[in-house]
Amino acid sequence: MTDVCNFNDQTLGEEISNAISHGLGAALSIAGTVVMIVSAALNHKTPITIVGVSIFGASLILLYLTSCLYHSLVPNKGKKVFQILDHCMIFILITGTYTPICFSLIGGWVGWTVWGFNMACTVLGVVLNAINLAKWHKLSLGLYVLMGWSIVMAGWKVFPLIPLDGWAMILLGGIFYTVGIIFYRAKNPKYMHFIWHLFVLAGSLCHFFFVLQHCCY
Structure with a gap:
C-alpha cells in the first residue's frame, strides 16, 4: 500500500501534518476571536469595531477549519469541494483582516474604498475558483498578493493613523504570507505545503x- 494520497502529490504524512497544523490554527482562532470580542467590549469600543474584529475572527476560523477538513479527507469528491473552499477562504481571510483596520482605524471614504476594493476582489476570486479552480489558479495567486498589499495604495492617508509598532506587525504579517507563497508553489522536497501552513x-x-x-484596547 502506497503512502501517496494521489491528490496534489501529497503523501499521507504530509496531509496529516497539514491537517494538524491548521487544526491548531482553528483552535487558536476560536480562542483568539473570543479574546478580541471580549476585550473590545470591556474597553467600550464602538459597535462597528466589535463587528470588525468579529468578522476578522470569523474569517480566521473559517480558513483554518476549512483547511483542516480539506487535508483530513481522503481523496474523493468531497475533498475536491473542500479544496475549492480552501482556496476561496484565502480571499475571505484577506478581506476579513482588512475589516477592523478599515472600520476602526482608517475610517471615512479611504477606509471604505480599501475595504470595498478587497471585497470586490474576494467576490471575483470566489466566483472564478468555483467555476474552474485550476484555470484561474495563477490569477488567484496574483489577487492574493494584490489584495494583501492594497493598503499601500492608501499609504499617504493611512500611515499617520497607525502607530509604527502597528505598521511593523502589519508588514511582518504580510511578509510571512508573501514569502510563504514560495513554499506553496514548491513541489519538492516533501512538506513544502506544511511549511506554507506555518x-x-x-x-x-x-x-x-x-x-x-x-x-480592541
Whole structure:
C-alpha cells in the first residue's frame, strides 16, 4: 500500500501534518476571536469595531477549519469541494483582516474604498475558483498578493493613523504570507505545503496581535 494520497502529490504524512497544523490554527482562532470580542467590549469600543474584529475572527476560523477538513479527507469528491473552499477562504481571510483596520482605524471614504476594493476582489476570486479552480489558479495567486498589499495604495492617508509598532506587525504579517507563497508553489522536497501552513500561521498571529492591540484596547 502506497503512502501517496494521489491528490496534489501529497503523501499521507504530509496531509496529516497539514491537517494538524491548521487544526491548531482553528483552535487558536476560536480562542483568539473570543479574546478580541471580549476585550473590545470591556474597553467600550464602538459597535462597528466589535463587528470588525468579529468578522476578522470569523474569517480566521473559517480558513483554518476549512483547511483542516480539506487535508483530513481522503481523496474523493468531497475533498475536491473542500479544496475549492480552501482556496476561496484565502480571499475571505484577506478581506476579513482588512475589516477592523478599515472600520476602526482608517475610517471615512479611504477606509471604505480599501475595504470595498478587497471585497470586490474576494467576490471575483470566489466566483472564478468555483467555476474552474485550476484555470484561474495563477490569477488567484496574483489577487492574493494584490489584495494583501492594497493598503499601500492608501499609504499617504493611512500611515499617520497607525502607530509604527502597528505598521511593523502589519508588514511582518504580510511578509510571512508573501514569502510563504514560495513554499506553496514548491513541489519538492516533501512538506513544502506544511511549511506554507506555518508561514500562514505566523502571518495570522502577527495580524491578530495587531488587531488585538490597536483595535480592541
